[in-house]
Amino acid sequence: MEKLRFRLADPAEYPALRNLILESFAPITWFRQLDEQFGPLNGLDWRARWQRRLDDVFRTQIILVGESGGVILAAATGTADVASSLGFIDLLAVDIRHQGGGIGRQMLEGMLAHFRSLGMEHANLECLSGNERANRLYLSAGWTLVTSSHKWFIRL
Numbered sequence: 718m719e720k721l722r723f724r725l726a727d728p729a730e731y732p733a734l735r736n737l738i739l740e741s742f743a744p745i746t747w748f749r750q751l752d753e754q755f756g757p758l759n760g761l762d763w764r765a766r767w768q769r770r771l772d773d774v775f776r777t778q779i780i781l782v783g784e785s786g787g788v789i790l791a792a793a794t795g796t797a798d799v800a801s802s803l804g805f806i807d808l809l810a811v812d813i814r815h816q817g818g819g820i821g822r823q824m825l826e827g828m829l830a831h832f833r834s835l836g837m838e839h840a841n842l843e844c845l846s847g848n849e850r851a852n853r854l855y856l857s858a859g860w861t862l863v864t865s866s867h868k869w870f871i872r873l
């Protein structure tokens with residue numbers, strides 16, 4: 718199994734990371750389900766909306782990458798709240814060509830180690846209930862399921 722090395726991303730790498738994250742989430746994102754039911758929102762399809770979401774992520778979050786042999790195979794993004802010593806993982810993404818081989822588990826651990834290095838004592842994240850692979854990963858990595866929620870939508 719490839720052993721990942723972790724470091725913060727260089728902004729020059731953001732375009733490549735956008736592709737990695739977008740392609741990784743393409744099969745499971747609810748943005749896409751929304752398009753299937755309601756069509757694009759004001760002309761923006763799910764990819765365009767993800768690009769906007771990622772603009773925000775790159776501007777405001779910690780961007781950690783996991784690489785092997787100089788190639789980025791995964792990324793995790795999130796924020797750290799010093800007051801509550803709580804880290805929040807927003808995105809965890811493994812290159813679609815490398816999923817299912819233990820990379821995601823390593824990337825998750827890498828992000829937790831990074832949070833610890835920032836003084837965080839806890840971490841949380843949100844995951845769609847239908848994302849079986851990811852939920853199984855969190856369960857087997859010792860996370861506790863606290864609650865679950867529903868996504869609602871209405872056309873105005």
Ligand SMILES: CC(C)(COP(=O)(O)OP(=O)(O)OC[C@H]1O[C@@H](n2cnc3c(N)ncnc32)[C@H](O)[C@@H]1OP(=O)(O)O)[C@@H](O)C(=O)NCCC(=O)NCCS
Nearest residue numbers: 741809810811816817818819820821822844850851853854
């Ligand atoms: C979810 C994701 C990060 C997991 O990374 P990965 O490299 O594919 O997963 P790993 O090989 O590290 O496997 C970790 C665990 O996930 C589960 N898993 C892996 N492949 C699976 C599959 N095909 N079906 C169900 N569970 C699976 C297993 O519990 C596995 O642990 P195990 O192999 O010790 O049993 C990755 O698949 C991904 O990027 N998916 C798309 C984006 C996403 O869903 N991100 C998380 C959103 S919260």
